[in-house]
Amino acid sequence: MRLTGAQALIKSLEMQGVEVMFGLPGGAILPVYDPIIDSSIRHVLVRHEQGAGHMAEGYAHVTGRPGVAMVTSGPGATNIVTPLADAYMDSIPLVVVTGQVATSLIGTDGFQESDITGITMGITKHNWLVTDAADIPRVVAEAFHVATTGRPGPVLVDLPKDVANAEMEWYSPGPDDLDLPGYRPVLEGDPAAVKKAAELVLAAERPVIYAGGGVLKARGADALRELAERTGVPVVTTLMARGAFPDSHPLCLGMPGMHGNYTAVTAMQRADLLLALGSRFDDRVTGRVDAFAPDATVVHVDIDPAELNKIRRADVAIAGDCRIVTEALLAALEALGLPHSASTRAPGGGSPADAPAGAEALAGTPAAALPRSRLAPWRAQLSEWQERHPLVYDRSPEGSANGLKPQFVLETLRDATPDDTIVVSGVGQHQMFASQWWRFDHPYTWVNSGGLGTMGFAVPASIGAKVGRPDRMVWAVDGDGCFQMTAQELVTASAERIPVKVAILNNAYLGMVRQWQEMFYEERYSEVYLSPDLPDYVRWAEAMGCVGLRVESPDEVGPAIDKANDVDDRPVVIDFRTDAFEKVFPMVPAGASNDDIVVDPAQQEGGR
Amino acid sequence: MPAFGTDKRHHTLTVLVENKAGVLARVAGLFSRRGYNIYSLAVAPSDDVRFSRITIVVDVESAPLEQVVKQLDKLVPVVSITELDPASARERELLLATIEAGESERGQVIQLVNVFEGKIVDVGTDRLTVMVAGAPTKLDDFEDLVRGYGIVELQRTGRVALPKLVRSAARTPASLSDRPRAFGGSDHDHDPDSTETEKAG
Incomplete structure (x- = not known):
């Protein structure tokens, strides 16, 4: 032919x-x-x-x-x-x-x-x-x-x-x-290294699973959950791994890193074992590298051999696919006496920590009594940190005097949308607020620009996500700066009848840069002011064939979201007028050690 | 200048690549983008027309050798990488030089070239073009010795290298085939050429 x-x-x-x-x-x-x-x-x-x-x-x-x-x-x-x-x-x-x-x-x-x-x-x-x-x-x-x-x-x-x-x-x-003589991806981990990793997991007293985007790429969320539940090891999910392990799971510590929560950051700092799965020790996670997780033995699993020993030397480096290696690790743990899943998994998604420890039933081997009883003090410590340093913001009525709290908008949006809603964000404060305040309980529900930090990512990426999953509700959470970079693609969405929804957290600033100028440049604000109403986002949305809504007070938030959720024949844009002074906390200043995490001012008394 | 190739900061990578357009740019681009320093680089066809061999001498102080090798290996057209610790490699390089050699000095220059087992490849009224091949350190020595006569022009090819052969009976062919990927080989076989260099120096 x-x-x-x-x-x-x-x-x-x-x-x-x-x-x-x-x-x-x-x-x-x-x-x-x-x-x-x-x-x-x-x-x-x-x-x-x-x-x-x-x-x-x-x-x-x-x-x-x-x-x-x-x-x-x-x-x-x-x-x-x-x-x-x-x-x-x-x-x-x-x-x-x-x-x-x-x-x-x-x-x-x-x-x-x-x-x-x-x-x-x-x-x-x-x-x-x-x-x-x-x-x-x-x-x-x-x-x-x-x-x-x-x-x-x-x-x-x-x-x-x-x-x-x-x-x-x-x-x-x-x-x-295929003519690719030089292309041979590795999938299976080295069995000897996997066995060594299993021994370290069984011996650890303060272990943390440091799950990265590789878990999602490998379709490894189920394997990760089984590993965490059967060993009782808590999990942090990086920005690229949000949703790889359910946020509502008792073993989930949430996001680590520069704007991670106190417990996730501190758990890694104090850990005696880091089990890095598909994560790459990015500088936003580690803070100052030589002060990162100083006591931890590191097991690093990555499909890209070049990630191993690139930033942090691994005690056990395993090149392989995260799902395949995690499954091999479970098998190796079983071989060392870890009880089988049926006896330890909590019924009905309840806390595996509280499950009757089936481990004791198999107390024949030294490892069998393990690990959950030995991890009890560690988990108690984690719970204490979680209680002392939850994510917070000013919820008082006066708190909204300068505009809506972005966290409040996200909480309301989270609670008013289906559990499996796909959230897409741009880059900046709104991205961090979204990652912090959303509850990701399903893999592949969070789409954002992590490594490159591309402003303007959200609108077009949300359109692509909706095309890929038309059965799901797709919300873009965007900043006003980001929105202006790629908003014209909403014309594409209208023309192609791709009904995405966009929540602009409009604080009239390039907010993250403004936050740094406030904190590290003595409030000398240089080229960060945009404008709350230039452009007029509602009229712009309408001009692009979308429904445009504006929300200025807390009591309008819920009704506007409900209205947006009811539209499914065209895109919707909501212009949320948010508080320009709100900052993202916690925060590890650039180049600082993760030990120097700055918590919300409301918690700073007696913190750390 | 530290004796080229003798100190431990330099390692030789021989990289077998697909013989396709742009491959050298990919390799060179990787080195510049990731901040790895190249001391010398030589490219030539291999014994198989589908592949070329790039011999790179890399400064391992600019980046850990492990990273350099792994990042190179990620390039799709890179088929295999052999890492040669200078102590476990036979390295050779070729030098061409045009040297001032008037009537009074000509005999001395020719003698020197003979000591280094080089050749006279061109003769002018008061200049000679000579060729010397050998271990890079030997060429360094030659360069030092002829400098006094006046070097008009000098070119070196950059080195190529192959692993030293193992003579111990304990070695099996299987263990030999494992060798190219192993880092930091520690065999110290006798290198006839190095000894000669010492004599000449």
Whole structure:
């Protein structure tokens, strides 16, 4: 069968099971847009290429399938660089197809030429410049394979216009056709190391599971829960792992790090064993590295061998898939005498801590009495910290004198939406408030830009998430600064009938920068003031085909959210006028030790 | 300048890569982006047309060798990496130099080239172009010795290296094949070329 390169590309995408792609056409990619008319693939026409990339990321976050975006050469390609960098940092599987000028023009500064494979070398897992139409089926298969296996990540396929127009003989590439001699992801952990890790878990007195985004990428949430419940080891979930372990679980300590809660941060500082699963000792988690978890023996499990010993030397480093290694660890623990799950798991989701310790029934081996009885003092300490330093904000009526408390808006939103609502955030104070105050009880319900910290992520990512999970309610929690960066994609959402909901926590400031200027720059506010009503968010939303609502007082919050929840034929934007003076606490100042965590001023008396 | 290749900060990585466009840029880009220092780099086709071999001498003080190797290994076109501790590698390099050699000095320069088992590859009225191949330290010595005559131009290729062969009977072929990935080899075999260098110096 003779096909053009363009037809072969679309057919290749279809054969990869692609149902939807996000994109915007242009000169060099024109040939590939023609066969889209006849394709089963839904194409969502964005208003800016950055939107296409973030939508593909949102889609990938919630479905676990690779997000696909297609844009033209030159500026189209450079506009999608930010989403590629974002997906690279957060290990999101993304396949981006860019048009390129004809091969005869490459290197001559042709119209809309940019060296996009050169530009994106450092922010993609791999990229390809296709120079022969016959390579297209193989390269697309390789691209999906590389994007989705091992540590997932973004890839880019650059397709010159003459290659798209050239004819080729179609073939369907099989696994043997992939030409990737240097690509061999590791999945299974080294059994000896796993056994060593199991021994450390059984011997620990103050263990903490430090769960990162790798748990979600590995579809390992169930395995993590089993590990935590059967060993009684408490779990912190990093920003990228929110939802990987239920927040309402008694063993869940919540988010650690710069704006993590006191107990999660301090538990890691005092731990004698850190079991790092799919986490990478990011500087926002560790604070000053040489003061991080000083007493802890570290077991580090990651599918990317380069993460092991990168920041913190691991006592036991295990390269492998988080789910597979966690299951192997459970088997190793059983072999060392950990009782079987049926005897220890609490019925009805109750606290496993209070479950009759089936461990004692199997007291034949030394390990069998373990670990929950020995962990009792540790858990008592954790509970004491939780009681002493819960997350707080000023709930008094006077507290709202300067505008709504963002925490109050989030609590109300959380309680007024279904349990499995997908929450998507941008970057800044609103992101931290959302992570702190939401209750994530299901995996894949939290979508945000963690590693790169991309403002403007929320609106397009929420659209991609809703496309991927139309059955779920999707709320973007955004800041006014972030919203202004990518809001135009709500036009896409209206046109495509993608009913996302956006809560703007509008404090009229670039709030996180303002917070730092207040705390560390003697309240010298430099270029952080926006405006509460320029633009007029309600009229802007309406102009984009959305329902626009404004909320200024606490008693309007609930009714506005209910109203938004009832709309399912178009996007809704609520402009919540929030308190510009509210700051995110706790906070570990940049470069400080996690021991120097600053709690909410209301708790500072006698704190620490 | 520390004797090139002799001190412990330098390790040699021989990296087998796919012979495809842009691979050198990926390797070089990785080093610059992550702040790893390269002392020398040589690229050439390997015995298999599908692959090329890049020999990189890396400054292991700029980053832990383990990180350098693991990050390199993440590059999709990188097929395999052999890490060679200078003590367990045979390293060779080629030097071409044009040297001032007027009538009175010509004989001395030729003698020196002979001592280093080099060759005269071109002869001018009062200059010679010479070639010397050998261990990098040997070339350092040669460079020092001819400097006094006046170096007009000098080029070195950057080194290539292969692991030292094991002569102990206890070694099995299986353990040899494990060797390239192992860090910090500790064999100290006799290196005939190094000894020669000492003599020449």
